[in-house]
Amino acid sequence: MTVSENALTRREWVALACSIGLVPLNSTMIAVAIPAIAQDLAAAPGALVQWLVTSYLLVNIVAQSPAGKLGDRWGHARTLALGQLVFALGSVIGFLAHALPLLVAARVLMALGGAIIVPSAMATVRLRVPEAQRARGFGMFGAVMGLSAAIGPLVGGEVAMRFGWSALFLVNIAPLAVAGSLSRRNGQWPWQQDPATRKVARFDVFGSVLLGMGLTLVVIGARTPSLGLPVVVAGLATLFAFAWWERRVADPVVDLKLFTRRAFAAGTLIVGLQNFAMYALLFELPLVFSHSFGATSAESGRALLALTLAMVLGSGIGGRIAGRFGLRKAAVIGASIALAGGAVLVRLPLTSVMGAFPALVLLGFGLGLTTPAANATLMSAVHAGESGMASAASSTVRYLGGIAGVAVVSAMASGQDLLVAHEQGAVIFALALAIALALAALIPHKAGAATPRV
Secondary structure, eight states: OOOHHHHHHHHHHHHHHHHHHHHHHHHHGGGGGHHHHHHHHHHHHHHHIIIIIIHHHHHHHHHHHHHHHHHHEEEEEEEEHHHHHHHHHHHHHHHHOHHHHHHHHHHHHHHHHHHHHHHHHHHHHHSSSSSSHHHHHHHHHHHHHHHHHHHHHHHHHHHHHOOOOEEEEEEEEHHHHHHHHOBBBBTBOGGGGGOOOOOSOOOOOOHHHHHHHOOOOOOOOOOOTTOOOOHHHHHHHHHHHHHHHTTSSSSOSGGGGGGGGGGHHHHHHEEEEEEEEHHHHHHHHHHHHHHOOOHHHHHHHHHHHHHHHHHHHHHHHHHHHHHHHHHHHHHHHHHHHHHHHHHHHHOOOOSSGGHHHHHHHHHHHHHHHHHHHHHHHHHHSSSSHHHHHHHHHHHHHHHHHEEEEEEEEHHHTTTTTTTHHHHHHHHHHHHHHHHHHHHHTOHHHHHTTTSOOO
């Protein structure tokens, strides 16, 4: 079958966009409803954040790699359909839930569905989009995910105010129904399609358990100051055992040899380092604005919206630049603009919320420009049968970068003035962006140069 015959149709692009946009939308949409949920369920808002927000994030991280491997073995169309069904089940349970345990279970199911959706969606682009258009496809994905995250609080606030917080879960049903119906190909539903499977050894269950335990301990330790270093060390030790095991198993859940390929390692680390800086600032700046300038949550939200909307714009443009001028140029230009934004935050003392706007716009636009080229590079550096695993590995690194950034901010902000902590942290974040720029110079000009020979 030729590339043109196998290329994604417009219907399938819309279906993928509907599916992948739900993941960031639901990670931010529920935040504004926490007070109402806490009042209805007679629970402390802080505990709800830990259970509803952290559980969603944690399951997304832990389940990514096994889900990506499942897609490589079972077929990405089938796996994507499975993720949609799991997400829909969690949404229905969340709508009906009137007790915290059931609500947490709904969020866990939704996170699991999202973790299944994302690797298979990215792998589908890798497998079915021609090389010259691949960066543009990833740019569209970046724009959809960024826009979904940005409008999440706006949608959540309106829906919760007008129809109650339970209605937030019904928001997911329409996009899932559209995605499922548009995914039909050749008169078949996704789960009826024949997967392009390969003969492999038994699924690496033990490796998946080790990876899940290690990531869970690292995330909990990083996000819970009272547990802190011992839990993180235990998690790192478990991940070391995972790495030892993966080198010896016949068909690993994550083939660590992927990271010996320069293009894959560079693309993945660029995404991880930039997320490290971005999520740290998303967590830190509202605290600085509030405590130092007396800013309201609405004023802080508008400042951060400048960053996210600039990312959306950059993602759309970045894919086009990469397709026309090459991956390396797009990545270097984007990483340079992002570093310029980080440098402004270092050099320009904050005196007001508005003072941060230019830096945040630069940073967001640069991140948006870089991401499509980085994703196209890392996905082109793997064989077709490794697409789901590679996508999941890069997504896990992206999440871990964000968690590390938040952990650094939490550590630096404790026991000192927040403006001083910001000035110190901005230097660290700018250094991460500088390393990302150096890595951008290492990626190939064209995707085909990164594709390994069979």
